[in-house]
Amino acid sequence: MAHAAAPVSLPTIEFINNEATLQDLASAVTLLFEPAPPIVAHLYSKRPYASYTALIDETEQGYTPEDAAKKVDATATPSADDEETQKTLKRLNEEYEAKYGFKFVVFVNGRPRxxxxxxxxxxxxxxxxxxxxxxxxxxxxxxxxxxxKKLNAAAKL
Structure with a gap:
């Protein structure tokens, strides 16, 4: 019989503050952001945090999208949109990065690509x-x- 995958959850903020290795923090941060080692390194150096909200707030201080662009493609995950949309988005991402020096980032929030x-x-x-x-x-x-918010809601199930 197949087992359902365990729900993904964040470790406690106390663990992040007191015991987490850089890799532990990377695993937790990847649940909140796209994988981005520069974010992890910055957040690790700024511990402790009162909450995950405070940890997220820290990303607004001393961190830029250019830093993320050095290590990660921050574009949205491809969906079932048609091939023409995919080609157009690829072209626009290239134009955007050429003009601004970092990948396009947008909160898609359920909107079609x-x-x-x-x-x-x-x-x-x-x-x-x-x-x-x-x-x-x-x-x-x-x-x-x-x-x-979604991880916290899932943890309450």
């Missing part, structure tokens, strides 16, 4: 690197907060 195209086109045409860094950080934090 096709609706991201006009967002990317607008931001490529009418934004600045400074504005995009702010939006990208805001979206990275929104993604992490949403994941934390």
């Amino acid at each position: 096709s609706v991201i195209i006009p967002v990317m086109e607008e931001r490529i045409r009418n934004s600045t690197k400074e504005a995009e860094m702010k939006v990208a950080m805001d979206d990275m934090v929104a993604i992490a907060r949403d994941r934390l």
